[in-house]
Amino acid sequence: MSGRYGRGPRWWDSNLRKHSCRITMPRQVILDVLSNEEQHLSAEDVFLKVHKKYPDIGLTTVYRTLNLLTQIGLVVRFDFGDGKARYELSSGPEKKGHHHHLVCTKCNRIIDYDDFIEEEEKLFGKIEKVLSEKYDFEITDHLVRFYGLCEECRSEIQESL
Amino acid sequence: MSGRYGRGPRWWDSNLRKHSCRITMPRQVILDVLSNEEQHLSAEDVFLKVHKKYPDIGLTTVYRTLNLLTQIGLVVRFDFGDGKARYELSSGPEKKGHHHHLVCTKCNRIIDYDDFIEEEEKLFGKIEKVLSEKYDFEITDHLVRFYGLCEECRSEIQESL
DNA sequence: TTTGATAATGAAAATCATTTTCAATAAATT
């Protein structure tokens, strides 16, 4: 783990500095992986991808870094119910907009969707207002998710009949 | 673990039989706990309550039973993000109606609410229809949840300022 | 009611994702 990380400064450097976190090689590499590759990676997924190019970066550091990035808000952590947390970049140039998820209960495939977000937000705005008064509860976030069977899993079930 | 379980047959006996599960003492006791006590119990919570009256029932059996009851639909399992699964009776006489949750991110308190369920369902019905076509995904269930700070936790924060 | 097949149980060990510990190392500031 010596030398500086290749390419120039990144858009997230300021975020790190803002929280007085050092800009280290493992952090850069992990953020690069998160911003280039597909979403919803587990810690081990991240580790594996990182490991190919930088075999000296350990799994422990991946966990620590994902926790840090989640805390400072650069990354969002999800629990889809398969026993491992999943992570997704939350902001920046390559950011995906506000979206929710379809989760296949058979193969754990995750599908992002951003349809109806407007309508959802509108209803939730109203709900949040009423609930926070009624239950004296300050709402800061919400979770909407649909579970079911993806196309592949449905056809597998068909075949087995 | 000898002798039969005290009181007469229970409403859930038929559910168990339907799935060709034996009606055992541990299962009766665990179901009794779930139907009498407060909701959102962890496996260990259930074990502790069971243990007071029936010290011979093991934690392993509690886990196994909760899994079974979840599979046959008598119990619903939740992951609120504190590392342990929580369980709630899903049907029967003492059933709570369809409801969603407010989750305190500081103390993990869970508040049930059933306001706006109608409106939610109406919107979700529409969303589900469109999404299942667009993404070729058969939706079987949904999850709505609000995160935030409960009253107690807000006042604690106030005090510490 | 007794019997027999086998599903269910409990204790201990195993899993598995994640966290902690701690000595070594690297990033920022001077």
Add this chain to the structure above:
DNA sequence: AATTTATTGAAAATGATTTTCATTATCAAA
């Protein structure tokens, strides 16, 4: 370059849940 201290990696620890396996209890059949 020297100093300070946050960060790192390996190994061990943790903690919830599952698996294993020998023993026991349930239930249908005789």
